[in-house]
Amino acid sequence: MPNVTLRIFRGDRESGKTADYEIPLTPGMVVLDALHYVQKYQAADLAVRWNCKAGKCGSCSAEVNGRPRLTCKTRMDSLPQDKPITILPMKSFPVIKDLVTDVSWNYKVNKKIPAFQPRPGTDWKMWQKDVDRVQEFRKCIECFLCQNVCHVLRDHDKHEEFGGPRFFVRIAGLEMHPLDGVSRTALLKKELGLGLCNITKCCTEVCPEEIHITNNAIIPLKERVVDEFYDPVLRLVRKIRGA
Amino acid sequence: MASASQTAYQAARTGSWWTQVVPVVVILGGFGAYATWRAFEGAYFWAAPYLSPFYSPLIDIHHRYWPYSPALLILGGPLGFRATCYYYRKAYYRAFFLDPGACAVPERKRDYSGETRFPFILQNAHRYFMYVAIIFLAFLWHDAIGAFRFPDGFGIGVGTLVLLANVILLSLYFGSCHSLRHLLGGKLDCFSCSKFGGARHSTWKSLSFLNEHHMLFAWASLFSVGFADFYVRLVSSGAIRDLRIL
Amino acid sequence: MNDKFETHEHDVLIIGAGGAGLRAAIEALGHGASVGIVCKSLLGKAHTVMAEGGIAAAMANVDAADDWRTHFGDTMRGGKFLNNWRMAQIHAQEAPDRVRELEQWGALFDRTDDGRILQRAFGGHSFKRLCHVGDRTGLEMIRTLQDRGVQMGIDVYMECTITRLLSDAGRISGAFGYWRENGRFVVFKAKSIVLATGGIGKAWPITSNSWEYTGDGMALAYEAGAELMDMEFVQFHPTGMVWPPGVQGLLVTEAVRGEGGILRNKNGERFMERYDPKRMELSTRDVVARAIYTEVKEGRGTEHGGAFLDISHKPAEYVKRKLPSMYHQFLELADVDITKGPMEVGPTCHYMMGGVRVEAETAASTLPGLFAAGEVAAGLHGANRLGGNSLSDLLVFGRRAGVAAAEYAKKQSVASVDSAQIDAAEREALAPFERSTNENPYMLHADLQQTMQSLVGIFRIEQDLQSALGKIAALKERAQRLSISGSRMFNPGWHLCADLKSMLTVSEAVTLCALARKESRGAHSRLDFPKFDPIWGKQNNIISRRGGEMSLQQRPTPEMPQELQKLVDGEKGAGA
C-alpha cells in the first residue's frame, strides 16, 4: 500500500506549527493508528490522548482535514491520500501540547449542574417507554467534539456565559428522567446561556454517538424555558393554579 | 483560542462550505421576492373554484376597510410561523447571517448574542404562531375541499390536486413542528405517571417520527405553496387553462 | 511548600477513577473522610467506561428462581473453586443492592415489562442475571458514579500518574507521582490509600485493554511490600476483533453470544459442540477461548486467523437495538454489517483475575493502610472470571474499601513522608532524560508484548515459561537504559518509561506463578499438565518482595464453611 503524509500540529500553549510525517498505510488503518505509528517510529513525544480505540471513551478528538472527528473512528481510506492529511488539535480549547488540549473548562461547567434527585416517595419502577428518550442522551461519551464545533464557543468565545451542547444533552437527560424532581430551566436560561444557541446544528453533525442533540435535547429544552419564562398564558395559568 | 493559527484551521478544511449556503440563499431569496410581489399584486388569486393559499382566508375582498391587497392582512401568520420555525432559523442563520456559514468554518468576530436579545428573542413566540397556523390550516383545508366544488358540481381539476397536495404538505410541516411535539407530549417527564400518558406517548412518538423529517416538509411545503399560488395565478390571468380530470 | 513538587493532603487517597475507585471515593466521603482521587486519564475515561455486557447481580427480575446462592455457586464454579469463598459470598449477596443504588443515583437500565431492571443471559451464569443498558453498561455506570462523586465534592486529580507509594514505619503515608500535562512532580499525603488501578493487558499485544492497563497498582503494591496473589490467571476473552490489523484485539462483547450469537469455523461447523455441548457458546470464557484457539491452530480458522461469530439470524432491528456499538464498531472499522454476515473473532487478552491480595471483608492488603478493589485486587474470581462479575465486583468491593479506608484513616494520625523516598522516586523518573543510550521505550514495549504473547499466552508449557523469564530479565536490563528526548510536557514516550517498569514487574510475576502451577485450571492451561491437580486446587500462589527480589510461596486457600460447601456440591451435579 502507498505512503501518505500526515501534517500534524506540533506545539504548546504559546506557539507551534505543523510538521509533516510520512507513514505507510495498512488495511483498515484509522487516523489514530497513523498517529501511533508516528509516535513509535518518528516522534516519541507526540502528544495524543486515547484510551479505547473503539469510539467508546471520547478521548481521541481532533480536527482531521478541518473536520472535528474521533481519530480512532476516522478511516484513512476515507480521506484523500494525494494531499497531506492535516491533523490539528480541537480549536475551542487551549492547546497543552500537540493534539492534547485543556478541556478542564468542561468539567467546571459540569459542576454547575444539580445532579439527579428523585421525586419523594418513588417506588423505583420505570418503563422502557419513559426511559428510551433519556437513554439517547446517556450515550454521550464526552468527546467534547460538539463543544469544539459550536460557534458560540469556537468563534465567539462565550465560555463564561454558555454551557455548550454537551451539557444541554446532560441536562436534557436529567430533566426528562422520569423520576427526577428538580428543575434546571432557570439554570439553563440564566447561567448556561441556552438562548445563545441559535440551533444551527453543528453539534448534531459532529456527534459520534449520533445523538440528535439539537432536535431532541436543545429544542425541547428551549421549549421548556419558554414554558417557564416566555409564555404569558402559561404564566397566568401557573399563577391561578398557585393562588 | 488554540495556538495553531486561524489560517491553519482555514487551510486545513477541505471542501467548500458555501455549497450548502448558496441553494438556501437562492431559494429562500427567490421565494421571498416572489411572495412579496404576489402579496402586493392583489389580483389573480381566485380562479373558481381555486383560491391561492397566499390569499386564504380571504378578508375584505371589496376593500371596504383595507385599500391594499388582502394578502397583506393575513401574510403575517404564515410568515411568522415560518420565520420563527426552528428549522428555518437554522437555515437562515447559516445562509444569511453566516452564523456560522457552515460547521467549523471561521466566522467573523463581532458581538454575538444568539437568541437572547431583540429581535431574535422573539423566536420564543413560535408556539403562538403555531396556534395561529392551526386557523390557517383549517382555511386551507376548507379551500382544498372547495376545490372539488366546480360551478357544475363535483369535479377534479389539476388545480384541485395542486391545492390538495399543498395542504397535505403543509399539514405535514405543521405536524412535524417542534413546538407541537413539545405541547402534545414532549413536555412530560414521565408518560406512565401522567394522565392519558399512553395516548400522549403514542402521539409524541408519531410526532417525533414526523419531526425527524421536518426539514423535508419545510422545503416541500414551501415549494407547494409557491407553486399552488403560481398555478392559480396562471389560470386566473388566463395564461393557461385548468385541466379538468373529472 | 517544596518548590520541586506540590503537595496535597487527604485522609483517604484513591488511585484510580474507574468503577472501583469512584465507588470507594463516594463511600469514604460519606463516612466523613476528605478524599482525593487520582487517575492517569481524564475523569470518566477509565476502563469501566468500555464495559459493555452488564453487571451481574441476582436480582431475580427476569428469572424468579435466581438468588445469591446460585450466583455464588456460579462464581465459584467459574473460578474453579480457587476463589476466596468469602469474597464470592459477599459479592453475590451485596451486588443487587449496589445495582439498586446506582439506579437511585440516576442510572437508567433497560427495563422489564413490569418496570424493573432487565437482565440478560451471559456465559457461566445459570440465570438471566446481567443488568444492562444495551451494550454500554460501563458508560452508564461510570457516569452515574462520576456525577455522584463530583456532586458530593471529591477532589479529582486528573491526568496524574502515581509512580510510587510512600510508607512510614511499615504503614502507608502517601504517594508520589507526576502530572502528565507538564511533567511536574506531586506528592499526596494520606492516612490510607485505596488502589483501584485496574489490570495489566498492555503487556500483551493483542488485548482489549487501553494504554492505562500496565499493572501499575500491582507493581506499586508489590514495591511497597504488599503481597500479590494468583498472578498466573490472565483471562483471554474468546472474542476480540482479528481484522483489520489496527483493531486487532478490540473486544466483541460476550453479549453477542448472550443474545444468541453462534460460533462457526471456516467449514461452517458449530465447533462448540465438541468442546462444551451443554452450554455451547455460553460456556465459560476459558473454554471458549481455548476452543477458538484450537480450531485456528488445527487449520480450521478463518482467513485472518479467527472464528466466525454470527448474529445475523436475528432480526436486524433487534441486533441494532441490543448491540448498537458492536453494530457500529464492525460497520465502521471492519466494513462488516453484523446484521447481514458473521464477524471474525479470536482470543484477546482481557482481564486479570490475580492481583493484590486482600482481606475479604475490608479489601485491606497485607500492608497497613493500603486497600485494593476492582480488577487490581485478587480473590473473587479465582481461576476464571465470569462475564459481568467485574462490574459488580467494583461496586461491592469498591464500597467496602471506601468504608474500611475511611475507618482506618479515622484512627490514624498523619504519617510523615520520607524525603529520601521522594528523592529516589524523582531521580528514577528523570533518569531517561539524562541518558543518551537510544533505548526506545516503544521498541522495548513491543518486545515485551511479543514475549508475553508467544510464551505466556493461552496455552503454556515449561520451556516457554522458562525462556520467558530469561527474556524478561533481559528486558529489565534494557529498561535501565531507556532514554527519551523532548521535554517533560505531555510526553507519551516518557510516560511509557514509567509504565514499562510496572509491566515488567507484573509480567515477571505472571510468568513465575504460571511456571509454578503445574496443572491446568480455568484461565491457566499447561500443555504439559493438562489436568486439574487436587493439591493445587487448594493453594494460591503468593508473590512478595524479599530483599529486593521477587519471591513466590504457596498458601492454602481458606476453608469453606459447611453450609456453603453444600451449596456448591449440590450444584456441581446439576450445572457443571
Ligand SMILES: Cc1cc2nc3c(=O)[nH]c(=O)nc-3n(C[C@H](O)[C@H](O)[C@H](O)COP(=O)(O)OP(=O)(O)OC[C@H]3O[C@@H](n4cnc5c(N)ncnc54)[C@H](O)[C@@H]3O)c2cc1C
Ligand atoms: C472492552 C471491555 C469490556 C468489558 N465488559 C465488561 C462487562 O460487560 N461486564 C463486566 O463485569 N466487566 C467487563 N469488563 C471488565 C471491566 O470493565 C473492568 O475489569 C473494570 O472496569 C475495571 O474497573 P476498575 O475500577 O478496577 O479499573 P478501571 O476502570 O480500569 O480504572 C483504573 C483507573 O486507575 C487509574 N490508574 C491506573 N494506574 C494509575 C497510576 N499509576 N496512577 C494513577 N492512576 C492510575 C486509571 O487512570 C483509571 O482511572 C470489560 C473490560 C473491557 C476492556
Ligand code: SF4
Ligand atoms: S445547535 Fe446550538 S449548541 Fe449546537 S452547535 Fe449550533 S449553536 Fe452550538
Ligand code: SF4
Ligand atoms: S454529545 Fe456527542 S459530540 Fe457531544 S460530547 Fe457527547 S458524544 Fe461527544
Ligand code: FES
Ligand atoms: S480512543 Fe476512545 S473514543 Fe477514540
Ligand code: FES
Ligand atoms: S419548528 Fe418548524 S414549524 Fe415549528
